[in-house]
Structures are given as C-alpha cells and as structure tokens.
Amino acid sequence: MSTSKRQMRLGAFIMATGHHIAAWRHPEAQADAGLNIDHYRELAQTAERGKFDLVFVADSPAGWDRAKDPEALRRTAQGAHFEPLTLWAALSQVTKHIGFVATASTTYEDPYLLARRFASLDYISKGRAAWNVVTTGADVSKNFSIAGHPAHADRYERAEEFVDLVKGLWDSYEDDAFIRDKESGVYLDPDKVHLVDHKGKFFSVAGPLNVGRPVQGYPVIVQAGASEPGRELAARTAEMIFTANQTLEDAQEFYSDVKGRLARYGRRPDELLISPGIFPVLGGTEAEAQANYDYIQSLVHPSIAWNILARHYRGVDLSGYSLDDPAPPLPDNTELNKSRLKLVSDLVSRNNLTLRQFYLAVATARGHRTVVGTPEQIADAMQTWFENGAADAFNIMPPVLPTALTDFVDQVVPILRKRGLFRHEYEGTTLRENLGLQRPPNGFALQVQQQKAQAAV
Template sequence: MTTEDRQLKLGAFIMATGHHIAAWRHPDSDADAGHSIDHYRGLAETAERGKFDLVFVADSPAGWDGDKDAETRSRVSHSAHFEPVTLWSALSQVTERIGFVATASTTYEDPYLLARKFASLDHISKGRAAWNVVTTGADVSKNFSIAGHPAHASRYERAEEVVDLVLDLWDSYEDDALIRDKQSGIFLDPDKVHKVNHHGKFFDVAGPLNVARSPQGRPVVVQAGASEPGRELAARTADVIFTANQTLEDAQEFYSDIKGRLAKFGRRPEQLLIMPGIFAVLGGTEKQAQENYEFIQSLVHPTIAWSILKQYYVGVDLSGYSLDDKAPPLPTNTELNKSRLKLVSDLAARGLSLRQLYLSLATARGHRTVVGTPEQVADAIGEWFNGGAADGFNILPPVLPTGLTDFVDQVVPVLQRRGWFRTEYEGATLRENLGLERPVNRFVERAAAPSQRSA
C-alpha cells in the first residue's frame, strides 16, 4: 500500500493536566482539571477541530496512589478523576465526529454490565464509542471483595473469555430486530434476538443484552497489551492497538509481528490499526523546544523521582543508591504489566543512571519522546508511518490544555500539507473515520457458516 493510499490516524491521549508527571505544576496547566467538565469539553472540542479520530483517557478501577507513602501521595495529581464512560457520555453531546475511548478492566468488571454501558455509549454518541480492554496490572483486589489479584496468565485467560462474551452480548440483537410497527403492533422479531447462553470457566451468562445493536454494529475494541498473551488477544479481537515503543526497530518488529498474526484468525492487515504513543514537546526553534523540555523536567520533585523508580524496582532496596548511580537491572519476577516492564528494563539496559531513567519515565512512562519544532515532530511521525511501524499515533500532550492546542495548531497543518492526514472527516462514526468495516453480527455469521462451507 502506497503512502497516498493511507491516512494517519490520530488519537489524543488525555491525562487531566497532561502526561508529564509534574504537569499540574506547570504555569500553563489547570490544576483542578481532573474534575472540570469544562476542561475536558475544551479538549474534546480542540481534538475535533484538529480532525483527530479519537480522544482517550486512561483509567483504573482504583486510585493510582493507594500504595504510596503520605509524602508521595501529597504530591501526586492524578489520584482522583472522572469515570470515563460517564465523562464521554456528556461530551458526546457537545461534539459531532470525535470518537471516545474508555478503559474498562476485564479483571474487575462484570462483562454484562460492561457490555451494557459501552453499547449505551455507542447509542448516545451515535456511533463513536470504543472500549480499551485492560487486564489491570496493579493489585486493586481489596476494593472488590475478591481473594487477591490474579496472576498475569490468569488475568489474560479471563480476558479472553470476557472479550468474547462482550462481543456476543453486543450482537444479541440483529440490526433489523426492532420492527416498531405501530399498525401491526409488532415491536420486535423474536427470531432476531439471541441469547448468548455462555458457560465458561469464569462466567455463566444467559443474555440477551438489554441494549439493541449499536450504530457501529458494536463499539470499536482497543487493546494495549504487548506481552505474548496480549498480542494474541489483540490479533484475534481488537480493532486498534495502543502501544509503546522507543525505537523505530522495536516499533517495526511489533507492527510486523501483530500484522503477521492476523491471517490465522481470518483477518486482513487493514482490519487492525497500530497506534504507538508519542510525547511531543514543541518549540518555535529546536533550542526553544529543548528549553521547554528542560523546564518541565525541572518540576519533578525528588520524592516523585524515587516513587517513579520504586514502581518498577519492586522488592529492591534502593536506599543505597543516589540518582546519579547507574540503574541496576529491574526485577523480572513480578506481576506488573509485562510489556511495560520490558520496555523500562530495555531503557535501564542502555546504561542510564537512575536520574536519566526516571526522567525518561516522567515524561510519558516509556512512550516515545520527541523534542523539536512542528516540522521536526512531523518528520518523526512520518518516519514511523512511512517506515512500517505505525498506522497512526496516540498524541500524549505534556501539559494540558496548551500541549493539545499547540499540536493541533502547529503540527496538524504540517501533516495535512504533506498529504498524510485528513482535512475533513470521512464519516459520522468512529469506525468510518478509522477506515474499519462495520462488523457482521456474530450470530448471523455463525448461522451462515455451514452453508458457506458446503458451498
């Protein structure tokens, strides 16, 4: 496929005050952004003005600071924030084209309720909803009355079942099941409503879902895991992958590996989009961009620096180290997010000091960082887009709202002039704008399968 045939896909990955760990201290940030609907409304409208495909907020079924000491907790800005489906339901009413990606955990959420709320969001937004599938690396089991946090392998085994169950539930109703004929008094065709009758290792669910098939057929499925089980789950079920890569070579390997897995699931390469994260620090000149980068890095308090490192050095006593010491190898016998742990381990293996390591993670937790002019940032995007490493990017603004506004006003026009990015939306739904086909109802597809085989 030539460059002319492809268009970049862009997502705005929003973290309240910004992606940098110290963004809330920056003069341009809105410190109370996490609970300001006006703030998020402005971001969604800015992203839509820039013709972005989607906006995305990370989420966890618990606070992200519960395991930290009081001194660290006092300096963390993202401990409390909106629930994303609720937030996106509101913002879908003040936008028209931008898609909304919300995170929900397969480990800690009930699949029937999960399916119901995302199907509802797709109806409310008129076809602009997406589910970011996560298994939840952090132990938040004490909030859910369960025995303990499941091991990595068990989490993915459960995720496989949850995703399949949710996909079936979303297809409980065929597209034309609701007749709504006032003259005849017939509201629906019972033959086109399907119970899932699911009996699995983790769940027994009869169905059907009590929400009709949604405008997109079903919400877009997004996945972020890069471990072996995560890659398999994404290749089989996902429409989009959000990923983190530091180098072109790593990104190309991931892209090639994922695309190469699709055929065994009867899928084509264009049916799964890969969108790495990119943390862009802009400046009118290269020197100004570097100064902007150094300023925000200077806002990281030493307490937060050590807290960042301790997230990955689980069970390792760092009290004998200074920040200028060489980073020791990371432990591997943890149940943390495996793909992110590998990424951080690879950074440490480059011979970085602990200071250099935490500064690399303070920006965007291991996502690629680019510091430069709008043209240089566009160059960096184009290198991966045209080099077999990405179908698009999740933009991680360092500080909000200015980081997103600057990207839309300064970088997007460069991408458009180069012919890489749209100047107008292609459709009304998220699937249409992402260039993804409307999926066939799974029950209809299964019913047709025997005749297709005999033919």
C-alpha cells in the same frame, strides 16, 4: 482497489493536566483538570477541530496507597479524575465526529454490565464508542470482592473469554429486530433476539443484553498489551492496538509481528491499526523546545522522583543510592505488566541511565517515545515511523494541557496535511468509518444464514 494515499490516524491521549508527572505545576496547566468538565470539553473540541479520530483517557480501578508514600501523595495530581464512560457520554453531546475510547478491565469488570454500558455509549454518541481492553497489571483486589489478584496467564485467559462473551451480548438483537410498527402494534421480531447461553471457565451468562445492537455493530475494540499473550489477544480480537516503543527498530518488530499473526484468524493487515504513543515537546526552535523540556522536568519534586523509582524497583532497597548512581537492573516481577517492564528495562540498559536520568525519562511519558523539537521535527519523526512499517496511527500525549494539544493541532497538523499524510475532513459519521474499519456482521444472524443454506442443500 483504492488508489488513495494511505493516511495516518490520530488520537489525543489525555491525562487530566497533561502527561508529565508534574504537569499540574506548570503555569499553563489547568490544575483542577481531573474533575473539571469544562476543561475536558475544551480538549475534545480542540481535538475535533484538528480532525483527530479519537480521544482517549487511561483509566484503572487502582487508587493510591497512602501507607507507602504519604509525601508523594501530597504532591501528585493523578489520583482523582472522572470515570471515562460517564465523561464520554457527556462530551459526545458537545461534539459530532470524534470517537471516544474508554478503558475497562476484564479482570475487575462484569461482562454483562460492561457490554450494556458500551452499547449505551455507542447509541448516545451515535456510533463513536470504543473499548480499550485491559487486564489490569496492578493488584487492586482489595477494592473488589475477589480472592486476590489473578496471575498474568489467568488474566489473559479470562480476557479471551470476556471479549468473546461481550461481543455475543452485543449481538443479542439483530440489526432489524425492532419493527416498531404502530399500525400493527408489532414492536419486535422475537426470532431475531438471541440468547448467548454462555457457560465458560470464568463466566456463565444467559442473555440477551437489554440494549439493542450497537450503532457500529461493536464499539471499536482497542487493546494495549504487548506481551506474548497480549499480542495474541490483539491479533484475534482487536481493531486498534495502543503500544509504547522507544526506537524505530522495536516499533517495526512489534508492527510486523502483530500484523503477521492476523492471517491465522482470517484477518487482513488493515483490520488492525497499530498506534504508538508519542510525547511531543514543541518549540519554535530546537533550543526553545529543549528549554521547554528542561523547565517541565525541573518541576518534579524529589519525593515524586523517588516514588517513581520505588514503583519500578519493587522489593529493592535504594536507600544506599544517590540519583547520580547508575540505575541497577530492574527486578523481574512477572505478574505485573510484562511488556512495560521489558520496555523500561531496555530503556535503562540501552542508554546506561543513572537513576536521575531514569526517573526523568519515565516522568515524561512512562516509557512512550519522547520527541523534543520544532513542529517540523515532530512531523518528521511521525512520518518516518508511518512510512517505514512502524505505525498506522499515533496516540498524541500532550505534556501539559490544554496548551500542548492546542499547539499540536495548530502547528503540527497543518504540516502533516501539507505532506498529504492526514485528512482535511472526516470521512464518515462513526468512529469505524473514520478509522477505515468495517462494521462487523451479527454472529447469530450469520449462524441462521448458514443453517438455512445447509438446509437448502
């Protein structure tokens, strides 16, 4: 048994100009960040300098609906940005250790093509790829050749089949299938190439994949749903789960619940890492941190404020409200993102927020935890959750980029190291090794071994 002290894991959760909705207006922001490769290169290298485990960009097939709010469209910087796998393939060539998490939807993607792209990224990055599995709550069916947006339950049922199929495709080639013996002229052992021959409710795929088994066996599987089916999917398939929690008690409940589901799938608690998001606003003093927070909040234009509210109050007429009126209960649209709806609804009811306070809370981190304070206070907040059954890792959500990530690396990471909570050097060369996750065996190879063992009895 290892006697080494448990270490927290860190991810840099990147939104082009920063996580704050008005970050692009900040004097320190890179306004064209979404389509600026030099900007992303700097961020990846800064995170690697801080010995972060991974960088992550949220992604969605959704676009901006011009008809709903043209004025807000004029003032948002979050609509145009790089496709993540293409971006990560490029950045893997200017880094050596940090992992790359790309979001891809099980509702709007094809399993074969997705498996192929992620396997390729794992080779290109030499074992540093991860897939953030999402079902996509937003209805973007008008951009795809499907008959409408699937219901919540159907999306998760499809996701279960999708993930299993992708893993099967990644196992198409056993690890030692490629012989590549120039003298004999033998390149491949056909007995170690497998068809998935999958015929399910949603997909019919023969295989094999035309990419060798990924360097990590499977790219690390990340999941972000916190609804009941989301938690169950994570317990069965995920190795890291991104979550949003506002309070220690909520985070502890989520942590305990998901970890408690692992045993029925033959898994140990350390095989799934829980990583809540944290939006840190730093200052040399509490007063300076609060001033920094107040300033960026002042950059939110009224049209953006009302657009934020309209997105959460779908179907509700807010025309008779002022921003200083108490926020009414949020409508229960159960076919969208159930877990985020509950989190935001709890935020409103628990704190008796006005509409102004509500949009300001969501403008920062969209329901994730916001911590305003000195570097020591940020470290304290993280340590409390890490040591009290609420987190294994943290997704750091810099308000403004690139400066807020640099400040975190230079000011908070040294404190975490001094307290023995975070690494000084990387443990391995792959993302799995750095996260302390095992490389999974090939499912087809296991079947062959089991069949041979049964035949020998």
